[in-house]
Amino acid sequence: MFRKTQKAKVKYISSQDEIPAGQKYVLVIYGEAYAETKNPLGLTITVASTSGQLSFLTAVHTAKEIAKHAGISDVFVCTAMIREPNPTPSGMFAYVPAHDELSSNVVGLDVYNKDKQNIGTIKDIALDANGLKGYIVSVGDFLGMGEHYVVVHPSAISLNAKENKWHATMNANADQLKAAPEYKYSIES
Numbered sequence: 184m185f186r187k188t189q190k191a192k193v194k195y196i197s198s199q200d201e202i203p204a205g206q207k208y209v210l211v212i213y214g215e216a217y218a219e220t221k222n223p224l225g226l227t228i229t230v231a232s233t234s235g236q237l238s239f240l241t242a243v244h245t246a247k248e249i250a251k252h253a254g255i256s257d258v259f260v261c262t263a264m265i266r267e268p269n270p271t272p273s274g275m276f277a278y279v280p281a282h283d284e285l286s287s288n289v290v291g292l293d294v295y296n297k298d299k300q301n302i303g304t305i306k307d308i309a310l311d312a313n314g315l316k317g318y319i320v321s322v323g324d325f326l327g328m329g330e331h332y333v334v335v336h337p338s339a340i341s342l343n344a345k346e347n348k349w350h351a352t353m354n355a356n357a358d359q360l361k362a363a364p365e366y367k368y369s370i371e372s
Contacts, residue, residue, distance in 0.1 A: 191250035191258045193243065193338050202259050209246040209253075211239070212261045225255060236315045237289070237342055244341050260338070292351040294320055294340060301325065302355060309334060320353075322360045333363040 191209070202208055207225050214229035226249060230242045246258045292305045303322035310316055315337050323331035341352045 191247045191256060193247065193258045193260055195260050195338075197261065199259075199261060206257065207253075207255045208257050208259050209250045209255055210259045210261065211242045211246050213239070225253075236337070240315075240337055240340075240342060243338060244343070288344075288349045289318070289342065289351070292342075292349055294351045294353050296352070296356065297354050298356075302353065302357075302360065303333075305340075305351060306332065319366055322363075326357055326360055332366040332368075333360060334366045 196202070199210065199212070202210065205224070209225050210227045212227065212229055213232045216229070216231050217234075218227075218229040220227045220229065226246075228242050228246055230239045243258065243260055246260075250256070250258050286308050289305055290308060293301050294303050294305060296302050302325045303320040305318050306321045307319035308315065308317075309319060317334040317336055318340055319332050320335050320340075321330070321332055323329050335353065339353055339355075343350055
């Protein structure tokens with residue numbers, strides 16, 4: 184008899200202490216270097232703090248798949264950055280590894296749903312002091328509404344690169360996109 188696997192729920196936490204005692208889990212955190220650490224209750228995936236946001240999002244997506252196949256219901260994501268000593272003497276420059284994880288690879292990507300329908304295009308990336316806040320997706324063509332934007336939480340879009348080409352997917356349909364709050368760019372001169 185086959186066991187039906189459920190999709191794991193992603194829960195954002197500010198500290199590992201928020202994971203309920205005794206609960207099985209997959210945890211994604213920032214740290215010094217990439218690591219996968221198994222323990223009796225699950226797995227911790229550590230993403231190097233020098234990695235980009237897309238590496239972190241990819242780790243979250245991977246964690247969801249691992250949890251699903253292991254029968255674990257919750258993936259905990261702790262986005263609090265562990266700051267490393269600044270490698271530049273002046274402190275005004277940042278180190279970014281030479282990976283393909285740049286916004287230029289994401290802005291302009293078409294987003295497809297599970298039915299392989301093109302539901303929109305990533306037009307912009309919203310940032311705040313803590314990093315990636317959301318993707319601004321143009322969904323008007325899919326909805327037949329002309330210009331219409333929604334902001335999508337980073338965990339709702341799966342980004343991956345296959346054969347040197349980036350792909351974006353999101354599990355959303357027309358009704359969900361119509362019900363989403365519309366994002367309007369401010370018109371400031």
